[in-house]
Amino acid sequence: MATPRHTPLLPFILITSLFLMWGLANNMTDTLLAAFKRIMSMSDYQTAFVQYAFYGAYFCLAIPAAILIKRFTYKAGVLIGLGLFIAGALLFYPASQTMAYGHFLAALFILAGGLSILETTANPYIIAMGPEETGTQRLNFAQSFNPIGSIIGVLLSKAFILSKLNQADSVQRAAMSPEQLQDIQAQELGAVMGPYVGVAFFLLALWLAIAFTKMPKASDEDHQADFIAAFGRLAKKPHYVWAVIAQFFYVGAQIGVWSFTIRYVMQEMQLNEDQAATYYLASLILFLASRFICTFLMRFIDPRRLLLSLALLAMALAVIVIFGSGAFSVYALVAISACMSLMFPTIYGLGLRGLGQDTKIGGSGLIMAILGGAVLTGVQGKVSDATGSIHYAFLVPLLCFAVVAYFAYAARRLRVQVA
Numbered sequence: 530m531a532t533p534r535h536t537p538l539l540p541f542i543l544i545t546s547l548f549l550m551w552g553l554a555n556n557m558t559d560t561l562l563a564a565f566k567r568i569m570s571m572s573d574y575q576t577a578f579v580q581y582a583f584y585g586a587y588f589c590l591a592i593p594a595a596i597l598i599k600r601f602t603y604k605a606g607v608l609i610g611l612g613l614f615i616a617g618a619l620l621f622y623p624a625s626q627t628m629a630y631g632h633f634l635a636a637l638f639i640l641a642g643g644l645s646i647l648e649t650t651a652n653p654y655i656i657a658m659g660p661e662e663t664g665t666q667r668l669n670f671a672q673s674f675n676p677i678g679s680i681i682g683v684l685l686s687k688a689f690i691l692s693k694l695n696q697a698d699s700v701q702r703a704a705m706s707p708e709q710l711q712d713i714q715a716q717e718l719g720a721v722m723g724p725y726v727g728v729a730f731f732l733l734a735l736w737l738a739i740a741f742t743k744m745p746k747a748s749d750e751d752h753q754a755d756f757i758a759a760f761g762r763l764a765k766k767p768h769y770v771w772a773v774i775a776q777f778f779y780v781g782a783q784i785g786v787w788s789f790t791i792r793y794v795m796q797e798m799q800l801n802e803d804q805a806a807t808y809y810l811a812s813l814i815l816f817l818a819s820r821f822i823c824t825f826l827m828r829f830i831d832p833r834r835l836l837l838s839l840a841l842l843a844m845a846l847a848v849i850v851i852f853g854s855g856a857f858s859v860y861a862l863v864a865i866s867a868c869m870s871l872m873f874p875t876i877y878g879l880g881l882r883g884l885g886q887d888t889k890i891g892g893s894g895l896i897m898a899i900l901g902g903a904v905l906t907g908v909q910g911k912v913s914d915a916t917g918s919i920h921y922a923f924l925v926p927l928l929c930f931a932v933v934a935y936f937a938y939a940a941r942r943l944r945v946q947v948a
Contacts, residue, residue: 536658536659536660536667537658537659537744537745539742540658540742540743540744540745541655541658541659541667543735543738543739543742543744544607544651544654544655544658544671544739545655545670545671545674546674546735547607547611547647547651547735548651548671548672548674548675548678549674549675549677549678549681550614550678550728550732550735551614551644551647551648551675551678552674552675552676552677552678552679552681552682553678553679553681553682553685553728554614554640554641554644554678554682554728555644555678555679555682556678556679556680556682556683556686556787556813557682557683557685557686557690557724557725558579558580558583558637558641559683559784559787559788559809560682560683560686560687560690560691560791560802560806560809561576561579561633561690561721562576562577562579562580562788562789562791562792563576563691563791563792563795563802563805563806564686564690564691564694564717564721564802565579565630565633566792567694567695567698567699567717567802568694568714568717568718568721569630569714570699570702570703571630572910572914573789573792573909573910573911573913573914573919573922574907574910574911574913574914575910576910577788577906577907577909577910578630578634578907579633579634579637579788580784580788580902580903580906580907581634581903581904581906581907582634582635582637582638582641582903583637583638583640583641583902583903584641584780584784584899584900584901584902584903584906585638585641585900585903586637586638586639586640586641586642586644586645587641587642587644587645587648587896587897587899587900587902588645588897588899588900588903589642589645590642590645590646590649591645591649591893591894591896591897591899592893592897593646594606594610594645594646594649594650594893594896595649595890595892595893597609597646597650598649598650598653602744602746603650603653603654603657603744603745604654604739604744604746606646606647606649606650606654607647607650607651607654607739608736608739608740609643609646610643610644610645610646610647610650611643611647611732611735611736611739612643612736613639613640613642613643613646614640614643614644614647614732615643615729615732615733615736616639616640616643617636617637617638617639617640617641617642617643618636618640618725618726618728618729618732619725619726619729620632620635620636620639620640621633621636621721621722621725621726622722622726624636624718624722625715625718625719625721625722628711628714628715628718633721636725640725645896645899648896649892649893649896651671652892653892654745655667655671657745658745672874673820676813676816676817676820677817679813679816679817680810680813680814680817683806683809683810683813684810685724685728686724686806687803687806687807687810689720689723689724690720690721690723690724691791691801691802691803691806692803693716693717693720694717694720694801694802694803695713695716695717696801697713759890759891760890760894763884763890763891763894766883766884768879768880768882768883768940769880769881769884769891769894771880771936771939771940772876772877772879772880772881772895772936773880773894773895773897773898774898774932774936775876775880775932775933775935775936776873776876776877776880776895776898776899776901777898777900777901777904778901778905778928778929778930778932778933779869779872779873779876779901779929779932779933780873780898780899780900780901780902781901781902781904781905781906781908781925781926781929782843782869782905782925782926782929782930782933783869783872783873783902784901784902784903784905784906785902785905785906785909785922785923785925785926785929786812786862786865786866786869786923786926787809787812787866788906788909789909789913789919789922789923790805790808790809790812790862790863791805791806791808791809792805792919793850793859793862793919793920793923794808794809794859794862796919797854797855797856797858797859798855798856798859808859808862808863811863812862812863812865812866813866815863815864815866815867816866816867816869816870817870818867819866819867819868819870819871820870820871823835823839823870823871824871827871832871832875832878832879833875833879833937833940834937835871835875836871836872836875836876836933836936836937837934837937837938839867839868839869839871839872840868840872840930840931840933840934840937841930841934842868843865843868843869843926843930843933844927844930844931844934846861846862846864846865846868847861847865847923847926847927847930848927849861850862850865850920850923851920851921851923851924851927852920862923865926868930872933876895876933876936877892877895879936879940880895881895901929905925905929908925909922909923909925909926910922912924912925
């Protein structure tokens with residue numbers, strides 16, 4: 530595809546801002562598990578349907594997004610993805626009026642479908658937005674805004690959602706009159722709705738800015754790609770197949786750890802949702818700092834070895850979380866985020882190495898692996914409910930990190946290198 534000799538500044542800024550916005554949406558959603566558990570007196574498994582809706586949409590829209598990029602321009606993909614993001618966020622308002630959990634899940638599915646299209650589109654668009662030799666630098670810079678958005682998302686949730694929850698527990702709510710309970714839930718669901726609708730109006734301004742800005746018209750050079758043949762070739766590449774498997778389990782671990790952090794801290798530190806979210810925020814800050822540290826360490830340490838070392842360390846910390854208690858186990862839980870910081874991009878890089886013409890299709894497969902965030906978070910909720918202990922729920926991330934460790938070890942035998 531043709532690329533401009535110089536990166537156009539305004540289009541680059543507008544597309545880079547999207548990385549921040551989907552990080553914000555991802556981590557606002559993680560806090561909803563704790564919110565809905567209190568608001569509607571749900572089990573851990575029932576709250577995990579938030580992640581089923583969110584990451585299930587990622588799975589369903591990844592391939593359509595890849596087709597969209599090939600058929601039309603990257604700008605069209607961005608506008609469609611951003612439009613769905615806005616629509617899903619605005620649907621939180623009618624959901625707050627009906628007070629139906631299913632309506633919130635539908636809104637999340639539409640919102641996350643937009644994010645799936647944005648992620649599949651924005652990454653290669655940033656690379657195409659300038660000279661090929663500096664594409665990696667542009668992408669790394671844009672990706673650095675994603676965890677910043679994650680931190681902002683948690684701050685918004687703390688300030689406008691979690692701090693507004695009524696502290697009555699499920700037993701106290703069961704003793705309330707239907708009218709009293711409905712009044713409390715209406716106020717709480719209104720608080721859930723507020724940040725999403727507010728973000729939607731900001732995104733609408735961003736959509737208009739992108740729509741009326743002259744953007745580079747780069748698109749995929751192969752408009753008639755044979756997806757069946759491509760996936761057939763990819764299925765014969767063991768390192769790619771294992772990368773998809775590892776990514777599925779890694780995302781399951783990441784979302785499971787972060788989704789249950791607030792609940793775990795509440796139990797171990799005797800805090801409410803708003804106070805416990807401070808530890809979740811600390812996890813994200815540590816995640817951001819560790820990403821820069823790991824990037825620096827990769828100058829001296831083989832990325833596969835670093836991935837293996839941190840996966841093993843994450844397993845050790847998960848054991849402490851499962852069998853420990855009090856502040857020490859909470860600190861171990863927070864520390865897991867430092868181990869996770871390099872996992873997604875490293876697995877992604879190992880998986881795409883040497884795919885040639887199938888690189889973009891392979892990338893959509895790795896985005897589809899994000900489904901692990903839905904499936905395994907649900908499993909984690911089931912374990913928590915079945916055992917009556919949120920501690921044992923972290924057996925699921927422990928097993929997930931074991932799969933990542935195996936992939937890092939196997940990659941060496943396959944002689945896969947990361948550029």
